[in-house]
Amino acid sequence: MIVYEYPFNERIRTLLRLEDLYEKFSFFLQQDHPYQHHVALSLIFEMLEVAGRADLKSDLLQELERQKQTLLGFRSNPNVATDMLNAIIEDINRINAALMACQGKSGQNIRENEWLMSIRGRTIIPGGACEFDLPSYYAWQNNSAEQRRADIAHWFAPLVPLFEAISMALRLLRESGNTTKMLAQAGSYQQMLQGKVYQMIRLRLDANLGAIPEISANKYMLWVRFMSQDGTLKPRAFESEVPFELTLCNF
CATH class of the missing domain: 1.10.3900.10 (YacF-like)
Incomplete structure (x- = not known):
């Protein structure tokens, strides 16, 4: 992981x-x-x-x-x-x-x-x-x-x-959050944060999936796009489902 x-x-x-x-x-x-x-x-x-x-x-x-x-x-x-x-x-x-x-x-x-x-x-x-x-x-x-x-x-x-x-x-900080199992559909995941302030996101996934998360977030929304790499290490969109664990941390 x-x-x-x-x-x-x-x-x-x-x-x-x-x-x-x-x-x-x-x-x-x-x-x-x-x-x-x-x-x-x-x-x-x-x-x-x-x-x-x-x-x-x-x-x-x-x-x-x-x-x-x-x-x-x-x-x-x-x-x-x-x-x-x-x-x-x-x-x-x-x-x-x-x-x-x-x-x-x-x-x-x-x-x-x-x-x-x-x-x-x-x-x-x-x-x-x-x-x-x-x-x-x-x-x-x-x-x-x-x-x-x-x-x-x-x-x-x-x-x-x-x-x-x-x-x-x-x-x-890391121990402050609750971990939840999530599933990204077609390599993308979005979650509304409804203005709640967090300090850090922790995302855990199986290394064997070959999925790499690109995370962007603010106090309103979290968006994770999963990418993969080919033999030249050039990133491309990951289009399959991606199971992962998400922890939203806040002091």
Whole structure:
């Protein structure tokens, strides 16, 4: 099964972009080759660009606090697993405290590192990070994999609370919706949303169908058109029925 997600607003779009970059960064950081660590470092620079919004930290703090207050209201419900609920609330408290302790703009420690900024300036140029452009960077790449990994983890450490907050916010959002089984007729599905505001759509379908959803939505209507790809990967309309699962998520 493949899960496709579609954000309704720029705030959720930013969180999903950062989550995607962090997952790629975590993968490449655990590898050993200098080229793979170069990708990990480049991904940190991309994260800084996406996380450049000054209000991202405050947005996350406010949203997690709001979710905590909502969860606290469930404590008196006998049908709720108290231990699980308390664990989530504890996690939110820990993440909020760590995020509040972060001073300055996200990634400020990296922006103040002249050596890293010199690498960042060259990596945006195609082929600009060659050994003759950045001999000190080339020397660093010849360190052991363990040393390079430790350096990158050290540079990234001040960003960890931000990404823990992003992970928690998206987890709560994904778990907020009810999943319904749907069927698209002739490769197309429409649903009126009647002005109700959602934050994100999650669409799950069997990978063996070969159907690819193209999603467009606003507060009034959701429209999913399913496409397929031929041998040249050129998209074309999928004209058969497509069973799928739909989750409308909202904080």
